[in-house]
Amino acid sequence: MTSLDTDLSPAEPPRLVVFWRRYRRNRAALLGLVIFVIVVLMALTAGLVDPGDPLRRAGDPLTPPFVDWATPLGTDQLGRDVLSGVFYGARISLLIGVVATLVAIAIGVVIGALAGYFGGWVDDVLMRVTEAFQTIPNFVLLLTLVAILGSKIEWITLAIGIVSWTAPARMVRAEFMSLRGREFVDAARNLGVSNTAIIFKEILPNALPPIVVYASVIMALSILLESALAFLALGDPNYASWGNMIGQGRAVLRSAPYCAVIPGIAIVLTVLSFSLLGEGLNDALNPRQKKQ
Amino acid sequence: MTDTPPILQIRDLKIALPKGADRPFALEGLDLTIEPGEIVCLVGESGSGKSLCAGAIMRLLPEPHVHVAGGAIRFMGEELLGKTETEMRAIRGEDIAMIFQEPMTALNPQKTVGWQLDEVLRLHTRMTRAERKARAIEMLERVHIPDPASAYNAYPHQISGGQRQRVVIAMALLLSPKLIIADEPTTALDVTTQLQILKLIRELxxxxxxxxxxxxxDFGVVAEIADKVAVLCKGEMVEQGPAAEVLNNPQHAYTRALIGAVPALTPPPVKPVTQAPVVLKGIGLKKTFAARGGLLSGKRKAVVAVKDLTFQLHRGETLGVVGESGSGKTTVSRIVTRLLECDAGKVELDGKDLLACSPRELRAMRKYIQMVFQDPMASLNPRKRVVDLIAQGPIVHGADPDKARADARKLLELVELSPAAATRFPHEFSGGQRQRIGIARALALEPKVIVADEPVSALDVSVQAQVLKLLADLRDRLNLSLLFVTHDLRVAAQLCDRIIVMQKGEIVESGLTAEVFANPQHAYTxxxxxxxxxxxxxxxxxxTDAA
Known part of the structure; x- marks a missing residue:
């Protein structure tokens, strides 16, 4: 006999398990995760690897790598240890990546959500502002902001966040515009839920997957922006950052290329890991790929 | 009859599904014969494998995931499965034609109707340009398109849905195929258009x-058109025979359950509800959709969705709003719940005008009027657990969260779902179960009025019967007042005490369901x-235990 409609299908495994299964399918994303974990470990263990100040003199200037075991990756022209620079640099890069991304996403979500949900003149005003920001090249705006605010690490992070919010804002707006017409939003309104709760509790969780994916791109971009600033000697000189190291290594590029190449490799791998991570997240969070 | 081979003979057809699907074979051991001049209906619920059968004949399956795993398909005595891709291409279109469900997607929106008809002839025949045009226009005439010459030059979006389906049929019949496969050709159409198309298919x-x-x-369509019927259940053919036999004297339990679930056209007994007090009253409602023209496209005409609508809903009564697409019935449901702002008029709920409420008052008033939506998947937030979905309303209106969740679990029982459902997410349920959750959510606030907008139109017929029964049960037990919007007159006949019939935003007829059905006054009704x-x-x- 036909089964009754009320019989339930067997329960699904918890969401995290499903998520991990889907993420695991993408080999490149696994590689990205591994590199990311290594970078995080480097940031966490920087103090153990070299308990001192990474900017202090650790050996003879311009010792090549793999010669002296006190400084395994060599030293730069001021005798600073490249290995501890790379480890401490991971801290700065990750810190800037995470905080700047949070700033950018926070601004972007609020502006995009308001514009997308309310539409009409709110949308017009907010989008004109967004476009005004978008017409100025990112890096030029960043240079201007740093010139005004000064090159303390907090200001640099904030400035990077401020120049990166436009893309997530537009994306969130598009998501909200398509989601606000969905019936579950009407259903929530019909229950008497307030606008604020609809925006943040009903629509936002549904709009999150593409935002999370895009966050990984912003993180990679923020790290690159910070390195570019440091390369132009506009970074915070009190911290060993990868950009600073490359900027200073530039002077001895012909005689001791490793001073610039090693932090360069660190940047490449970190940015690569974020972009692979983003791809994996996209696969895992994108429900259209559910069946295959 | 005996010496000509049947047009189509399917023997023991097996279609394999990819690993991890709910069953290994989409179709298993299908036998089907179509004689010349015969209409054979393949009936089944969603997921029964009926569309894949058409794909297998045309060799349009999404291979290699889904492929024919065994059996034979003989067309005019010739085996189709062994043919090469080139041979198949010649057969498709020329000998076997297909009519799809959605005519808008089956036609190329960038090309005129004439161009698309012409293309078929250009690819398959050696006619001259003038002959092709004459043939195309003749074909348009045969499918009864008014003014074929102008339709020839029209783009698909410029003609109506029914006419588009006629164009698709004209395209299918241009080359006089021996076999026509029609995959739900009238499902997307209104009833009046549907009947015309069915007649047309029969005639041609x-x-x-x-x-x-x-x-x-749809068993109604089967009764209308079929010579023979084959019933599919989860890939297996459970019954086959002449239409009159299967429809009136089904043998298999599944067929009986399906047919038993078709709502009969007999209205419910008249209830003395008109004496009960009025709970919901609409007075002079108007809604016009102003089309905002683009910068370059110029102004478009505003569409009047509802003009001057007045109705009353008594306590404990079910008022049906019926009409075809574009009649404004969905707009009515949105205006009454104020999901859509109305241009003029009043909606009085227990004497208080809902449309004049401030946003704060409105949020409080929403408690009394709840809605069940058409698409249960779209109307449940996919990121929330069922218990939170149901408890959300009471929590918003100030109930204690723990108590609201406990009540939500009781409501699940009321809509006949197991308590285990509470902690799951909406995608883990079937369509009918989701609609039950939607009903539970509407009930959670103990509203005075429930507005149901096509609540069963997305469901299979047997599930539809169960959900309708639940709604009717709850209505009687809780003395609910229902405003029930539907396009399906069978469903309306089952559930509604009174109906109003809408056409182009206006009420053309209203009255007790039994009276309207027995003796319709207006030509449209x-x-x-x-x-x-x-x-x-x-x-x-x-x-049956299922119905």
């Missing part, structure tokens, strides 16, 4: 002597009622 098929494989889920597919066939009633 008789002229051409072609065989038709007609795929549908008469037309609607006479277009219900299979209206002359009364489904035999069985006592």
């Amino acid at each position: 098929q008789e002229q051409e002597g072609a065989g038709v494989l007609f795929i549908t889920h 008469q037309n609607l009622l006479s277009s219900i597919p299979g209206r002359d066939w009364t489904p035999p009633s069985f006592r």
Whole structure:
């Protein structure tokens, strides 16, 4: 006999398990995760690897790598240890990546959500502002902001966040515009839920997957922006950052290329890991790929 | 008859599904024969494998994931499965034609109707340009398109849905195919158009002597058109026979359950509800959709969705709002719940005008009028657990969260779902179960009025019957007042005490369901009622445990 409609299908495994299964399918994303974990470990263990100040003199200037075991990756022209620079640099890069991304996403979500949900003149005003920001090249705006605010690490992070919010804002707006017409939003309104709760509790969780994916791109971009600033000697000189190291290594590029190449490799791998991570997240969070 | 081979002969057809699907074979051991001049209906619920059967004949399956795993498909005595891709291409279109469900997507929006008809002839025949045009226009005439010459030059979006389906049929019949496969060709159409298209298919098929494989889920349509019926259940053919036999005297339990679930066209007994107090009253409602023209496209005409609508809903009564697409019935449901702002008029809920409320008052008033939506998947937030979905309303209106969740679990029991459902997410349920959750959510606030917008139109017929029964039960037990919007007159006949019939935003007729059905006054209502597919066939009633 036909089964009754009320019989339930067997329960699904918890969401995290499903998520991990889907993420695991993408080999490149696994590689990205591994590199990311290594970078995080480097940031966490920087103090153990070299308990001192990474900017202090650790050996003879311009010792090549793999010669002296006190400084395994060599030293730069001021005798600073490249290995501890790379480890401490991971801290700065990750810190800037995470905080700047949070700033950018926070601004972007609020502006995009308001514009997308309310539409009409709110949308017009907010989008004109967004476009005004978008017409100025990112890096030029960043240079201007740093010139005004000064090159303390907090200001640099904030400035990077401020120049990166436009893309997530537009994306969130598009998501909200398509989601606000969905019936579950009407259903929530019909229950008497307030606008604020609809925006943040009903629509936002549904709009999150593409935002999370895009966050990984912003993180990679923020790290690159910070390195570019440091390369132009506009970074915070009190911290060993990868950009600073490359900027200073530039002077001895012909005689001791490793001073610039090693932090360069660190940047490449970190940015690569974020972009692979983003791809994996996209696969895992994108429900259209559910069946295959 | 005996010496000509049948047009189509399917023997023991097996279609394999990819690993991890709910069953290894989409179709298993299907036997089907279509003789010349015969319409064979393949009936089944969603997921029964009926569309894949059409794909297998045309070799349009999404291979290699889904592929034919065994059996034989003989067309005019020739085996199709062994043919090369080139041979198949010649057969497709020329000997076997297909009519799809959605005519808008089956036609290329960038090309005129004439160009698309012309292309078929250009690819398959050696006619000259003038001959092709003459043939195309002749074909448009045969499918009864008004003014074929102008339709020839029209783009698909410039003609109506029914006419588009006529164009698709004209395209299918241009080369006089021996076999026509129609995959739910009328599901996307209104009832009156549906009847015309069904008649057209019948008429053309008789002229051409072609065989038709007609795929549908609707037993009304089967009763209207079929010579023979084959019933599919989860990939297995459970019953096959002449239409009259299967429809009136089904043998297999599944067929009985399906037919038993078809709502009969007999309205419920008249209840003395008109004496009960009025809970909801609409007075002079108007809504016009102003189309905002683009910078370059110029102004478009505003669309009047509802003009001057007045109605009353008594306590404990079910008022049906019926009409075809574009009649403004969905707009009514949105205005009454104020999901859509109205241009003029009043909606009085227990004497208080809902449309004049401030946003704060409105949020409080929403408690009294709740809605069940058409698409249960779209109307449940996919990121929330069922218990939170149901408890959300009471929590918003100030109930204690723990108590609201406990109540939500009780409501699940009321809509006949297991308590285990509470902690799950909406995607883990079937369509009917989701609609039960939607009903539970509407009930959670103990509203005075429930507005239901096509709550069962997205469901399979057997599930639809169960959900309708639940709604009727709850209405009687909780003394609910229902405003029930539907396009399906069978469903309206089952559930509604009174109905109002809408056409182009206006009420053309209203009254007790029994009276309107027995003696329709307005020409439009008469037309609607006479277009219900299979209206002359009364489904035999069985006592089954599913219905």
